[in-house]
Amino acid sequence: MKTVVIYLIILLLLPLSLLGQTLNVGIVNDASSSFPSEMSTLIKEEITNLMQAKGGVTFTELYSNWHSQSVVANFDSLLNSSQIDIVIPVGAISSSLAGEYDNAQKPILSNNRFLFNLKEEIEYFYEFLNFKHLGVIIPSQMHNSSVWLKKQLYTSEHEYSIDIIEANNSSFALGDSVDAVVIFPLFNSPLSRVVHIMDSLSSKKIPVLATNGLEYLELGATVAFNTQEQLNKIAREIAVAVSRIGEGLVMNLKEGAERTPYINMESLRKTEKYPNWSLLENSVMINVVNHSKDELTLKEAIAIALENNLSGKISNQDLLLANKEVRLAKSAILPKLELSGTAMQLSENLARASMGQRGEFTFTGSLSLKQVIYSEAAYANIAIKKLVSQMEEHENSKTSLDIILNVSSAYMALMFCANNLKVMNQNVNATIKNLELAKFREKSGDIHFSDVNRWESEFSMNKMAFNDAQAQYKSAMYNLNEVLDMPLNSPISTPANFTISEIAMENQEVMEMFMSSAESIDKYAQLIIDQMYINSPELKVVESAGYIADRKLSMYQAQQYIPEVALIAGADQAFIREGVYRNAQLPIPPPPDDITWNVGIRLSLSLFDGGRKREEVKKTKIEQEKIALEERNLLNKLSRAVFSNVQFLSASYKEVKLAERAFNAAQANYNMVQDAYLTGVVNISQLIDAQNAMLKTKIMALSAQYQYALDFIKTERLQGRYTFLDSKNEKNRYRNLMLTYLNR
Numbered sequence: 001m002k003t004v005v006i007y008l009i010i011l012l013l014l015p016l017s018l019l020g021q022t023l024n025v026g027i028v029n030d031a032s033s034s035f036p037s038e039m040s041t042l043i044k045e046e047i048t049n050l051m052q053a054k055g056g057v058t059f060t061e062l063y064s065n066w067h068s069q070s071v072v073a074n075f076d077s078l079l080n081s082s083q084i085d086i087v088i089p090v091g092a093i094s095s096s097l098a099g100e101y102d103n104a105q106k107p108i109l110s111n112n113r114f115l116f117n118l119k120e121e122i123e124y125f126y127e128f129l130n131f132k133h134l135g136v137i138i139p140s141q142m143h144n145s146s147v148w149l150k151k152q153l154y155t156s157e158h159e160y161s162i163d164i165i166e167a168n169n170s171s172f173a174l175g176d177s178v179d180a181v182v183i184f185p186l187f188n189s190p191l192s193r194v195v196h197i198m199d200s201l202s203s204k205k206i207p208v209l210a211t212n213g214l215e216y217l218e219l220g221a222t223v224a225f226n227t228q229e230q231l232n233k234i235a236r237e238i239a240v241a242v243s244r245i246g247e248g249l250v251m252n253l254k255e256g257a258e259r260t261p262y263i264n265m266e267s268l269r270k271t272e273k274y275p276n277w278s279l280l281e282n283s284v285m286i287n288v289v290n291h292s293k294d295e296l297t298l299k300e301a302i303a304i305a306l307e308n309n310l311s312g313k314i315s316n317q318d319l320l321l322a323n324k325e326v327r328l329a330k331s332a333i334l335p336k337l338e339l340s341g342t343a344m345q346l347s348e349n350l351a352r353a354s355m356g357q358r359g360e361f362t363f364t365g366s367l368s369l370k371q372v373i374y375s376e377a378a379y380a381n382i383a384i385k386k387l388v389s390q391m392e393e394h395e396n397s398k399t400s401l402d403i404i405l406n407v408s409s410a411y412m413a414l415m416f417c418a419n420n421l422k423v424m425n426q427n428v429n430a431t432i433k434n435l436e437l438a439k440f441r442e443k444s445g446d447i448h449f450s451d452v453n454r455w456e457s458e459f460s461m462n463k464m465a466f467n468d469a470q471a472q473y474k475s476a477m478y479n480l481n482e483v484l485d486m487p488l489n490s491p492i493s494t495p496a497n498f499t500i501s502e503i504a505m506e507n508q509e510v511m512e513m514f515m516s517s518a519e520s521i522d523k524y525a526q527l528i529i530d531q532m533y534i535n536s537p538e539l540k541v542v543e544s545a546g547y548i549a550d551r552k553l554s555m556y557q558a559q560q561y562i563p564e565v566a567l568i569a570g571a572d573q574a575f576i577r578e579g580v581y582r583n584a585q586l587p588i589p590p591p592p593d594d595i596t597w598n599v600g601i602r603l604s605l606s607l608f609d610g611g612r613k614r615e616e617v618k619k620t621k622i623e624q625e626k627i628a629l630e631e632r633n634l635l636n637k638l639s640r641a642v643f644s645n646v647q648f649l650s651a652s653y654k655e656v657k658l659a660e661r662a663f664n665a666a667q668a669n670y671n672m673v674q675d676a677y678l679t680g681v682v683n684i685s686q687l688i689d690a691q692n693a694m695l696k697t698k699i700m701a702l703s704a705q706y707q708y709a710l711d712f713i714k715t716e717r718l719q720g721r722y723t724f725l726d727s728k729n730e731k732n733r734y735r736n737l738m739l740t741y742l743n744r
Helices: 038-054 068-079 092-100 118-129 140-153 191-203 228-246 265-271 298-308 310-333 348-353 376-444 452-483 508-514 518-535 537-558 612-678 684-718 728-742
Strands: 023-029 057-063 086-090 133-139 161-167 180-183 208-210 262-264 284-286 336-345 361-374 564-578 596-604
Touching: 023 038, 023 068, 023 092, 023 228, 038 057, 038 086, 038 228, 057 068, 068 086, 068 092, 068 140, 086 092, 086 228, 092 140, 118 140, 118 180, 118 208, 133 140, 140 161, 191 265, 228 376, 262 265, 265 284, 284 376, 298 376, 310 376, 361 376, 376 452, 376 537, 376 612, 376 684, 452 684, 508 518, 508 728, 518 537, 518 612, 518 684, 518 728, 537 612, 612 684
Parallel strands: 023 057, 023 086, 133 161, 133 180, 180 208, 262 284
Antiparallel strands: 336 361, 361 564, 564 596
């Protein structure tokens, strides 16, 4: 922000006889008595408090109804009055017109550098957006000031057109070519009307500069300059100037305080207007994290991940393949019917040698049937394939549980990074405020050595930390999109407020009872272990492997002495038989012309296969022993993981309260130290230490909350189910189960 020259020149020294007497202050107010100015009230309160011990003060306030001609008339009235000692303009019109009274016989305290400096604001707004057609929305009370407004809002350095648009309670007309808007306070409009205007402008992707500060910025405007803290500081500075003039001092301040722009990042996202980042460097940003109406909850993220996640899709395909293997195994015991046709050409001598049984050319059709009645290998294969399919179901469940854990971790990380970014932004804003305090103290002569350079250094370092936090937030968003199998740059809106119960826990009061003592913590661990025995897909996979080994062993043992039994049948029909040579002297009947058939039972038993089955039996017994050892090892690891995770859960539960307590203390300490710094009681190092302590403990408090929720989800992963995804009835049953374990 560039320096603004302040019109504060005492052209006539007040006589020393004024000291100890009542000071008469005249106020030229842009507003009307129906809509009094908040700034005027603040100024009068500050001056009154400061002048109580110096003879007191009286005020004469003239209202101008937002009319530039009335402002001029009120200036003339107060300047010509022998009862007025000092004149203070309040508002954009009066502050700008005060500069035209250079030869006034009374001091005029112009505060346009503080509350309203439209030229400066428009210059920043133009550099910010480089607009071509500016719309200016004003209340109906300002309709007589259109000429003055255009003069104030237009700068000859840039080319853009201006439309003055009067807004009433019903509607306002906005030209199609308008690409930026300045809005003045709409005194006769409810907030709902202002919100409607802001929504309408954002839907048209039109950014807005609000002249009344944060009130409209929070309703959807893009840029504003004035905050309540700034108003209080401005009123205090004006009161100090009035007091010094009342003491007979000549005031000639030529350098004003820089005014800090406030940027609504949500408005920038909606309007898709992204200025050069250098223009945002010294600004205070709000809504740095996207919190739109379409917020993504954890449960919604889990549903999307289970549907879209590539690992889950691969696991589903493995399950489908396992089910197909079962169908293929069953085909071995189903009837096999085969139809075939044979055409054969024989040499003449071979046909003659067959003595009428075969012709030189024959075409025969055959039908064969085989039905397995009993086959240990076939039935065992079906059973094993079913067990493999069940194993794949457990693997699929394991994959789903892992996906839920991964998406929960990614979601928690995004939530933490989003809130961490807001904390870093708040820290930058606090540094800007402290920098302004240092400049005010320096200007007031309260400090011998300037703290401004140190605060500017702190600002740069804190801005670097903010940039890092922003990169971490983007990275966390990319990571969650990857888990959800969505485009990596898709924006994700997370809830603005975080509560552990909304994320994962609905029995928080019972959890607090479990976390109250070492004994109850062990009870909770035992609950998780017992649930693990029932639900854990890892254990069920090992169990399925054991069942498969058992079935293989029984198959190899049975194959040593139980034969395979099958029904076989066949039918043949010779459709063509040519070139048959018969010998009538031999009593050999001719081959049949109709269908021939056969049916029978076949038993087969392998008598010797080189000892293969005996070795398969031994091998399978070794597999059983190995699986038993693996199951034991897995139980030990899972049990150890449960006890460890429950301890981490207990620690993070305690840290939530400790970190929150530390932050509250650090925040209270910072507020006290900041007030003391303003009055010169403490130095800059003490304030920086207090600010850093507040930042550190705030991040610790955030981290503790997310870690507690994540530790809880990790613990539930070990028990093989997530209770926060259960139905209401299941949640009630689990709650009763928790109370049962707690009361053991």
